[in-house]
Amino acid sequence: MKKVYDIIIIGGGPIGIACGLEAKKNGLDYLILEKGPIVNSLFHYPTNMQFFSSSEKLEIDEIPFISKEAKPKRDEALEYYRRIVTSNKLNIHLFEKVESVKKDSNRFNVISSKNTYSSNQIILATGFYDIPNLLNIPGEDLSKVTHYYDNPHYYSGQKVAVVGASNSAIDAALECWRKGAEVTLIIRGDEVGQRVKYWVRPDIINRIEEGSIKAYFKSSLVRIEKNTVTINVEGKHITIDNDFVLALTGYKPNFNFLKMLGVHISDDEKKLPQYNPDSMETNIEGLYLAGVICGGMETHKWFIENSRIHAKQIIQDILSKQPSTSAIK
Structure with missing residues (x-):
């Protein structure tokens, strides 16, 4: 029978990685799908970019981030997040773009550029850097x-x-x-x-x-x-x-993808997706949002340091609904 994951995480940026770490710690069978390299968006940041946040505010899962200056550079962040993925042997498929997600009964069917998958829950952590204004x-x-x-x-x-x-x-x-x-x-x-x-x-x-x-x-x-x-x-x-x-007039989330999933989006200029701020679950049961995508057009509202908590919120909500999970359904 086809394997059914507990969670498929779409997006291998810092928050997607944080969700993967939290899922792994709690014994959930997960898969991260990333359309590019590890932390694809950060990879495409300017070569000399320096973060606004200090290194400790960019840390995930309390893993220390040591940088030469208080505010790290892009290459230091790439090294940090890559080492987290490799050292923790996270289950991540790189250069595999998700093309569609459909919910059938209580499960999600995911079609990527390389394969098809089935999952009980979906975490969408795709950010906003791919579509310019x-x-x-x-x-x-x-x-x-x-x-x-x-x-x-x-x-x-x-x-x-x-x-x-x-x-x-x-x-x-x-x-x-x-x-x-x-x-x-x-x-x-x-x-x-x-x-x-x-x-x-x-x-x-x-x-x-x-x-x-x-x-x-x-x-x-x-x-x-x-x-x-x-x-x-x-x-x-x-x-x-x-x-x-x-x-350089800013970027926006992939609203068409959100609408394809059935996520309600506000009609005003903010285009805020609907989700429960306590659990991060959208109006679609089992579909969660994490990271900057939660802010719609307010792309300055969420960033790594204040959205890394989403990982714990989401995994705890999933565990509360599925106290007993198994890798093979």
């Missing part, structure tokens, strides 16, 4: 436009327009400028975002005030062409020379 303007599909930023060396000596005022946009603007790019910031509001890292915000403000980085406030990008971009600045259109556009 598009500008929806002419020229956005040009090859010089990207919604992800990696390494500033690539942009040395180039005219770079950075769209956004959050941490990712400000980090990119400063790094590219320091590597010799001519940087223009395009910011929708009237100031640099208040949530920008407190040690970075004064830096970008000083660079703008001294004229090293040009910034247009209360502005938006309206057109991208091969050698130029056009900016709407308080109703006036300005065209400037341009080689590359970094449209």
Whole structure:
């Protein structure tokens, strides 16, 4: 007979890993499915990124995270989470994308890019980093436009327009400028975002005030062409020379996947998925949410340090409903 898992965890990021650890400790038969490498989203963060949180706040299952500085860098986080997976021999399938999940009676049937599975419960811990918020303007599909930023060396000596005022946009603007790019910031509001890292915000403000980085406030990008971009600045259109556009305007969860699963989503702009905050169970019995996906479009609401507790909440709820489990059903 086909094996039925107690839990299938979709997403192998920090919170998915935390759920796997908690499931293993409690004797549940689990499987983590990750469409890319271990902590795929973190892997695609900028090369030089430094976390806002200190290392102890990024720890899961009380496993110490030692970093050179109080706030770790991306590569240190990759090392930390990878070692957790390998040292604890977590049951994780990498580079295996989940394509569909359907509930049949009391079980979930999961179809991935490589196999099919059956499970009594599903934990969805897929984050939000895979789908960028598009500008929806002419020229956005040009090859010089990207919604992800990696390494500033690539942009040395180039005219770079950075769209956004959050941490990712400000980090990119400063790094590219320091590597010799001519940087223009395009910011929708009237100031640099208040949530920008407190040690970075004064830096970008000083660079703008001294004229090293040009910034247009209360502005938006309206057109991208091969050698130029056009900016709407308080109703006036300005065209400037341009080689590359970094449209770092944020990301969103895969709402279509949530809807396919039957999860109710609020009709307002927040698009909050429905779940019980005590158990993290959605309106679909046996389907749980963990991590930043719980925040809908409020992607700043949940992050590693305040959502790692979801793992214990979910596993305890599952145990309370299934005090006796077995690997083979």
